[in-house]
Amino acid sequence: MWRFTLNTDSTAGKVIRTLGTILFFMGIFIFPSWVTLLLGSALLFFFRAFEIIAGGLLSDLLYGVPIPSLLGITFLTTLIFVFLSIAVFLIHRRLLV
Numbered sequence: 001m002w003r004f005t006l007n008t009d010s011t012a013g014k015v016i017r018t019l020g021t022i023l024f025f026m027g028i029f030i031f032p033s034w035v036t037l038l039l040g041s042a043l044l045f046f047f048r049a050f051e052i053i054a055g056g057l058l059s060d061l062l063y064g065v066p067i068p069s070l071l072g073i074t075f076l077t078t079l080i081f082v083f084l085s086i087a088v089f090l091i092h093r094r095l096l097v
Contacts, residue, residue, distance in 0.1 A: 017047045024052065028059045033077070040081060044088050056081035 020043050027036045036059065040052040056078040066072040073079065 017043070017049065020047070021049060021051060024055055025058075028055055028062070033059070033063075037077070037080065041084060044081075044085060045092075048088065048092070050085055053078065053081050053085060 020039070024036065024039050024043055027039055031039075036055075040055060043049040044052050057075070059077045060075040064074045064076065066074050067076060070076065
């Protein structure tokens, strides 16, 4: 079966990953939270870019407030990215992209 992978060994793969990571971290300040979540998910899925966890922590430190309906969790974005990272790490080989 055909799988789409971006080779991070090539120069183009490194440039795309670097630009995507820069856009992700700039997006924390510029874009709505759902755009940042989608961009972080794409980076994690295509490049296994685990630096999105640091971006989630930065986002929560800047904008996070306790959510009473979720038992006062302040670091919701960080938890979403951690669980997403674990899921991608465990099932990445089985997913056809």
